[in-house]
Amino acid sequence: MPFIPYDQNQSYLFPPHLRDWVADDHPARVFSDLVDRLDIAGFKDAAVEGRPRYDTRMMLKVLLWGYANGIRASRKIEDRLRSDVVFMWLSGRQAPDFRTICDFRRCNEAAIDRLFAEVLVLAKALGMMRLGVVALDGTKVRASAGVKSFKQVKKWRAALDEAHKQVAEMLAEAEAADRADDEQYGDDKRGDELPEELADARERVARIEKVLARVDENAKDSLKVSSTDPEARFMHCPGGSMPAFNAQVAVTEDQLIVYADVTREPVDTNQLQPAVAGIERNCGAKPKRLLADAGYKSGPNMRLLEQAEVDGYLPETEEKNIGKVKRNYPELYGKEEFRYDPERDCYICPAGQVLRPTTRNRRRTRYSGSEAKVYRAARGVCLACPQRERCTKNKARAGRSVSRDDYDEERLRMRQKLAAEEGRAVYAKRKCLVEPVIGQLKIVGRLVQFLLRGILGAKIEFKWGAIAHNLLKLVRKVLAGEAEPVPAG
Numbered sequence: 001m002p003f004i005p006y007d008q009n010q011s012y013l014f015p016p017h018l019r020d021w022v023a024d025d026h027p028a029r030v031f032s033d034l035v036d037r038l039d040i041a042g043f044k045d046a047a048v049e050g051r052p053r054y055d056t057r058m059m060l061k062v063l064l065w066g067y068a069n070g071i072r073a074s075r076k077i078e079d080r081l082r083s084d085v086v087f088m089w090l091s092g093r094q095a096p097d098f099r100t101i102c103d104f105r106r107c108n109e110a111a112i113d114r115l116f117a118e119v120l121v122l123a124k125a126l127g128m129m130r131l132g133v134v135a136l137d138g139t140k141v142r143a144s145a146g147v148k149s150f151k152q153v154k155k156w157r158a159a160l161d162e163a164h165k166q167v168a169e170m171l172a173e174a175e176a177a178d179r180a181d182d183e184q185y186g187d188d189k190r191g192d193e194l195p196e197e198l199a200d201a202r203e204r205v206a207r208i209e210k211v212l213a214r215v216d217e218n219a220k221d222s223l224k225v226s227s228t229d230p231e232a233r234f235m236h237c238p239g240g241s242m243p244a245f246n247a248q249v250a251v252t253e254d255q256l257i258v259y260a261d262v263t264r265e266p267v268d269t270n271q272l273q274p275a276v277a278g279i280e281r282n283c284g285a286k287p288k289r290l291l292a293d294a295g296y297k298s299g300p301n302m303r304l305l306e307q308a309e310v311d312g313y314l315p316e317t318e319e320k321n322i323g324k325v326k327r328n329y330p331e332l333y334g335k336e337e338f339r340y341d342p343e344r345d346c347y348i349c350p351a352g353q354v355l356r357p358t359t360r361n362r363r364r365t366r367y368s369g370s371e372a373k374v375y376r377a378a379r380g381v382c383l384a385c386p387q388r389e390r391c392t393k394n395k396a397r398a399g400r401s402v403s404r405d406d407y408d409e410e411r412l413r414m415r416q417k418l419a420a421e422e423g424r425a426v427y428a429k430r431k432c433l434v435e436p437v438i439g440q441l442k443i444v445g446r447l448v449q450f451l452l453r454g455i456l457g458a459k460i461e462f463k464w465g466a467i468a469h470n471l472l473k474l475v476r477k478v479l480a481g482e483a484e485p486v487p488a489g
């Protein structure tokens, strides 16, 4: 069989047009069309000294298409602008260099929030973004800092003292040497002949001071801080701990991201309130239902959802363990079988005995705290109780105890909702909504490690990733014939 001849130096009678290289039904065409329809007010131009500015919309298309396809590094985007026909078409064959791309990405943090909300407005116009059920979750994303760059705060402070001492010693030595030189050669030396090591030592002082300046005043001595990204924190992740930030996403049933943010707190407890406020800010309304895992459980969070009239689903334990005690010990009395008497501040147990507050159970972590009263029957009452077998497996003399805090009513209502079959079915949706989106961000968008440093850098990058994700969802919807792009505004 003969080969089909090919010629790499083939010339064309008419120069080919770039648009001919991008198929009519290529997702980039819809992507570009959608970006054309966004209000991009507030973006700073991508300025290059001594040259006309690049078009902001072109920069947006290039950067967002990169994020949508897992090409985030500015050098790689620059490379694609010279080698990838889709990028070349999106940019109209302009090729801003990596510094321009990087500056544009970093310096537009205020406009990104607005663009994020703009994409959601567009999604609404396309018939997406049903704000009925929203699932919230957090995921750790590696920071741009190596493990070896971390030291405890006390070690940084000790290193700073050492560096200051070194500078002082070198200055004293230099002064002594100057005096000796003056005595030997006269005092007409310029005095700026400081040793190179002194410059190094001063630089070291400045470097450590910069690290410590980013540490909270009341940070514990044991806190580990990185010299490359002092705002990153060591966080527990599946497979060990690593320098990271905690990224938060709230996702609708259409798998659109309606809230994206990043925090330095490794636990999710305090992230529910900002998420509810953020969803309302971005979408103009609160979600009807909010599903979040046990990481967000707390009395204040349950109360917040009730007060905001959001139907919340916050279990106190992992999904597989919901109702486990009741399943394993169906004969045991649950807490709901103890009646609380608010006037006397006591519980009446199923045997009719009075349980009074005896101690307080205080829990305090770096990020949250709680305090509950513990109620018990009088000494010896439980030991002599004929219903003891149905009440406690605890063989100790203390017998059964019941605890209560300020949020007990909310907690009880939540427990009952999640114990019901309907509640479990609603909560089971959580995984199918938010976890695939986190997977897409991390696998397709390759958002497994931030390129920008600092909490602000991480926030900016995560939002770029979320906007690109949402645009891709809209592209799929349009390509599936389920929506027509609305006319440009």
Ligand code: SF4
Pocket (backbone or CB within 6 Å): 349, 350, 351, 352, 353, 377, 381, 382, 383, 385, 386, 387, 388, 391, 392, 399, 400
């Ligand atoms: S064991 Fe104690 S708390 Fe339980 S039913 Fe008997 S008296 Fe009441």
